[in-house]
Amino acid sequence: xxxxxxxxxxxxxxxxxxxxxxxxxxxxxxxxLASDHRRAGAPxxxxxxxxxxxxASVTLAGDDEALDRTAAVSWxxxxxxxxxxxxxxxIGLFSxxxxxxxxxxxxxxxxxxxxxxxxxxxxxxVALGTQRAWFAPVTxxxxxxxxxxxTTHHGMQVLTWMIQPVETTASTVTAIVLAVVGAGAYVRGxxxxxxxxxx
Amino acid sequence: xxxLRIELRRSVAAGTALLIIAIGGADFIWGGASVSSWAxxxxxxxxxxxxxxxxxxxxxxxxxxxxxxxxxGELFASSPxxxxxxxxxxxxxxxxxxxxxxLLVLLVGTARVWSGPADMYFTIEGGAAAAVGALALVAAxxxxxWLGRLFPSAFAAPVVTMLGVVLVTLLDELDxxxxxxxxxxxxxxxxxxxxxxxxxxxxxxxxxxxxxxxLAITAFAITTAVSRxxxxxxxxxxxxxxxxxxxxxPPGGSxxxxxxxxxxxxxxxxxVCTPDLPKVCVMRVHSGILDEATGPAREALRALAFLPxxxxxxxxVPEPLGREPAEPExxxxxxxxxxxxxxxxxxxxxxxxxxxxxxxxxxEGAGTPGCSTPEQSERYYAAxxxxxxxxxxxxxxxxxxxxxxxxxxxxxxxLTALPAATQRERIAAxxxxxxxxxxxxxxxxxxxxx
Numbered sequence: 001x002x003x004x005x006x007x008x009x010x011x012x013x014x015x016x017x018x019x020x021x022x023x024x025x026x027x028x029x030x031x032x033l034a035s036d037h038r039r040a041g042a043p044x045x046x047x048x049x050x051x052x053x054x055x056a057s058v059t060l061a062g063d064d065e066a067l068d069r070t071a072a073v074s075w076x077x078x079x080x081x082x083x084x085x086x087x088x089x090x091i092g093l094f095s096x097x098x099x100x101x102x103x104x105x106x107x108x109x110x111x112x113x114x115x116x117x118x119x120x121x122x123x124x125x126v127a128l129g130t131q132r133a134w135f136a137p138v139t140x141x142x143x144x145x146x147x148x149x150x151t152t153h154h155g156m157q158v159l160t161w162m163i164q165p166v167e168t169t170a171s172t173v174t175a176i177v178l179a180v181v182g183a184g185a186y187v188r189g190x191x192x193x194x195x196x197x198x199x
Numbered sequence: 200x201x202x203l204r205i206e207l208r209r210s211v212a213a214g215t216a217l218l219i220i221a222i223g224g225a226d227f228i229w230g231g232a233s234v235s236s237w238a239x240x241x242x243x244x245x246x247x248x249x250x251x252x253x254x255x256x257x258x259x260x261x262x263x264x265x266x267x268x269x270x271x272g273e274l275f276a277s278s279p280x281x282x283x284x285x286x287x288x289x290x291x292x293x294x295x296x297x298x299x300x301x302l303l304v305l306l307v308g309t310a311r312v313w314s315g316p317a318d319m320y321f322t323i324e325g326g327a328a329a330a331v332g333a334l335a336l337v338a339a340x341x342x343x344x345w346l347g348r349l350f351p352s353a354f355a356a357p358v359v360t361m362l363g364v365v366l367v368t369l370l371d372e373l374d375x376x377x378x379x380x381x382x383x384x385x386x387x388x389x390x391x392x393x394x395x396x397x398x399x400x401x402x403x404x405x406x407x408x409x410x411x412x413x414l415a416i417t418a419f420a421i422t423t424a425v426s427r428x429x430x431x432x433x434x435x436x437x438x439x440x441x442x443x444x445x446x447x448x449p450p451g452g453s454x455x456x457x458x459x460x461x462x463x464x465x466x467x468x469x470x471v472c473t474p475d476l477p478k479v480c481v482m483r484v485h486s487g488i489l490d491e492a493t494g495p496a497r498e499a500l501r502a503l504a505f506l507p508x509x510x511x512x513x514x515x516v517p518e519p520l521g522r523e524p525a526e527p528e529x530x531x532x533x534x535x536x537x538x539x540x541x542x543x544x545x546x547x548x549x550x551x552x553x554x555x556x557x558x559x560x561x562x563e564g565a566g567t568p569g570c571s572t573p574e575q576s577e578r579y580y581a582a583x584x585x586x587x588x589x590x591x592x593x594x595x596x597x598x599x600x601x602x603x604x605x606x607x608x609x610x611x612x613x614l615t616a617l618p619a620a621t622q623r624e625r626i627a628a629x630x631x632x633x634x635x636x637x638x639x640x641x642x643x644x645x646x647x648x649x
Contacts, residue, residue, distance in 0.1 A: 019354050047361055054357045134357045138257065142364055143222065146249050 011059040011082075019055040024048050024093060031102045038103055042163040043145050045104040049094060049113040050137050050162070056086040057121035057133035060186065080187045083122060090114045108166040116175030117162060119182025126185045202288035203295075210265075210289050212296035215258045219300035219336070222254070223247045227308055235317045235395035235549045236467065236484045238325030240308045242392050242399050245332050247304075249388035253363030255297055255336045259343020261356040262289060263422075283423040290341055290419055297336035305329050315549040316487030317395075324462060327404035334408060335387030338415035339363070345422040380448035381460075385410060385441075392461060394517050395484050395545075400462035406444040413440030470514055478512040485515065485543060491551040492543060499539065499561035502590045506627050510566050513539045536634050539566040563587035565626060567633035578641035581606035585641075586629055589614060589622070610641060 008014070027048040031040040040048075059082070062068050068075075094110040097103050104110060117137050124136035144160040151157060154170045161171035206212065226247040275285060312319060346359045367386045374383040384407060392398065413436040420433035449460055467484035479496040481489050496513035503509050539561050546552040564583035581603040588611055614622060632640055 015353075023354075023358065051354075051357060051361065055354060058353055131353070138357045138360050139218070139222075139254065142250055142253055142360060145364055146368075 010062045013059050016055040016059045020052045020090070020093065023051040023055070027051075027104075028097065028100070028102050038101060039106075040102055040104050042105065042109070042165075045094075045109065046113055046117075046162040047141060047145075048104055049090070049110070050117050050141050052090050052093070053114070053117040053121045053137055054134040056090065056118060057125050057137075058130055059086065060122060060125040060133065061130045076187050080183075083118070083183055083186060087114060087118055090118070106166060112166060112172060112175045113162050115179040117178075119175075119179035121182070122186035123178070123182035126182075126189050203291050206288040206292035207295070210292050211258055211262050212292040215255070215293065215340070216296040216300035218254065218258075219251055219297060220303055222250055223301065223304040224307055226250065227304055228311075235312075235315070235545060236320045236464075237309060237312050238320050238322045238328070238398040238464065238467075239392055239395050240312050241305065241325040241329040241332070242389065242397075244305060244308055245328060245387060245389040245399075246391050247388075248332060248335055248386075249367060251301075252335060252339050252367060252387055253360050255339035256343040256346070256363040257356045257360030259293060259340040259345075260347035260350075260359045261343070262293060262340075263344045263347025264351065264353070264356070267351045281423070282425060283419075286344070286419070286423050290344060293340040293344070294337040297340055298333045301333040301336055302329075316491075317549045318467075318484055318486055320464075320467060320484065322398060322464070324398040324401055324404065324464075327401055327408070328399040331404050331408045331411065332387060334411045334415070338411045338418065341415050341418035341422070345418045348422055380445050380450060382445075382448075384448050384460075385445070387411065396464050396467045396482055396517050397461040398464050400460060403449070403460055406448060410437075410440045410444045413437045468517070472514075476511075480512070480514040481543065482515050482517065485545075488543070488545075488549070488551055491554070492541070492557070495551070495554045495557035496539070496541060496561065498558050499566065502558075502562055503566055505623060506565070506630060508536065510537055510539050512537065513541050513561065515543055516540045518542050518544075536567075540568060559587060559591060562590040564633055565590065565630040567630060577603045578606060578639070581610060582629065582640040583633075585610045585614060586626060589626060606641070 027040070027044055031044055035041075060079075091111060091114055094104045094114065095107050098107065105113070120137045120140065121133050124133035128135060141162065144162060147156065147160050149160075149163075150165050150168070151160070157164050157168050157170035158174050161168075161174040164171035166172070223244070227244060278285075343356075343359060347355055350359075367388060370386050371383045374381055384403060387407065389399070417433050417435075417437035420436070421430050424430040424433050464484070467482060469483045470480035471483050471486040471489060472478050472480040473489065473493055477497060477500050479489070479493045481492050485492070492515065500510060500513065541557065541561055544552050544556065551557060563586070565586045567583075569583075584603070584607050588607070614625060617625065629640055
């Protein structure tokens with residue numbers, strides 16, 4: 001129990017959880033006040049999931065990665081558990097909205113977007129460090145959102161996968177690839193040392 | 200200068216420049232922007248700011264975390280240098296990076312225009328549109344610096360980026376929903392122009408430039424202000440600029456009105472003609488593709504040559520804008536009878552997209568200008584299409600899908616059942632009637648044998 005508490009604190013989990021809850025609550029409230037539809041629009045749902053994944057990405061490594069590496073712990077297992085727990089909690093949070101006056105997409109939509117965007121964030125953490133991990137999901141969303149809408153063009157379906165209808169195969173495949181590659185790279189590898197923190 | 204050099208290396212400036220070049224360049228090259236003239240191209244590049252503007256805000260906010268993260272705020276505050284002096288190098292580095300990146304993308308576009316068939320047309324309006332685009336990115340980066348200071352959190356940068364997207368979208372949406380000035384012009388991204396002879400008007404550029412420059416000054420001043428009074432004073436430039444710019448912006452929703460947002464580019468409209476007869480003219484902005492346009496134009500003239508008093512030349516007219524009536528008032532009918540009007544449809548590289556389509560468009564209605572026909576429009580358009588099909592010697596199978604497909608099929612069948620000489624007489628009668636905007640052109644064609 002003590003180690004769990006220490007792990008959560010070292011990974012800034014409380015701050016991340018409050019960030020997830022506040023951004024999701026803002027999105028929920030915004031749609032509740034602005035729209036008559038019960039199901040929130042795909043862009044809003046995708047942005048809510050994306051911001052939650054950005055918050056989760058901050059917890060993917062501690063402040064001192066170099067120190068962590070010296071510990072005699074099975075890091076791959078710990079990283080896998082950490083990532084899966086984050087995934088499960090986010091699925092829980094967003095599918096809980098299915099019972100509220102505002103729904104963040106269907107269950108399949110929530111699973112696809114959470115898996116893909118969390119994988120993308122993990123990939124960002126591996127490539128750029130946890131501090132800069134947000135570049136990847138935020139940039140992709142900013143590019144994808146203006147092009148929005150459902151389309152039959154496969155390239156566009158891949159580019160805007162997080163806001164496509166769940167039936168489109170190309171978007172599902174993209175999400176699966178991102179999830180598998182991102183989670184694999186994160187579990188097997190190490191996150192890049194952030195230069196600022198290495199000072 | 201030394202501080203600036205260090206900041207250029209140590210801040211996110213270089214990464215930002217790469218991001219802008221990558222996204223702006225990709226959007227520009229694959230996004231279908233027009234390359235038919237330089238002034239149109241700088242205008243079209245502004246569309247990429249829809250993505251780049253929010254990202255620049257996020258980058259600024261990210262940069263602002265650095266001092267807090269290093270925990271040197273208190274130490275720096277004890278130094279005799281003012282906050283403005285301390286922020287200047289990093290603000291300058293960001294501004295330089297975004298400006299250079301935006302201009303590099305512009306250079307790529309310029310090379311594309313230069314290698315294409317279009318005339319270059321360096322104009323003040325085109326330069327102003329590009330300058331405002333670069334200025335917008337500077338304002339966004341500095342706005343981000345301020346927001347990053349204001350909310351010193353790791354989540355500030357991603358959240359303000361998304362808020363930037365929301366802001367841009369909301370301003371666009373506001374224009375569609377409400378009357379009043381075009382608030383969407385307060386954000387820098389613009390839809391690409393609908394015609395090659397159009398450019399962003401200098402007045403709109405000036406107002407946008409004023410507003411964005413004031414926004415940048417306010418952002419810088421408010422970030423470095425030390426007292427509450429200083430922060431309030433910092434808001435003055437943005438407030439004054441908004442008071443000047445907003446009431447004088449063109450009305451919202453009239454985005455397609457060429458007299459407000461766009462400026463017709465008179466020099467680009469001047470006709471450039473073939474030296475030999477039959478004369479074919481294009482707008483000067485399309486002078487590079489005069490040869491491509493000549494083929495279809497002369498083919499159409501040949502098809503019409505059997506008529507009494509046939510048209511003898513073709514001249515290009517710009518694509519009509521959204522709200523312009525199909526036929527301007529006071530068109531000289533006799534001149535219109537001699538000269539066919541042609542609208543060129545170009546592909547992404549600035550060449551004629553489909554020569555066959557150009558011929559079909561010229562032959563539709565035997566080259567007569569359109570009439571406004573509130574009643575019987577279905578029969579009117581059907582008649583025009585029948586004549587076009589007959590002249591290009593196409594069968595009823597080539598009839599395109601339209602609300603008047605069935606009348607076209609029937610009419611064409613009735614017409615082709617007549618003796619050949621009568622058919623030609625009918626087409627001539629149609630043309631004479633169509634030039635007067637006669638009542639029942641369809642009957643001209645389809646009434647039984649005389």
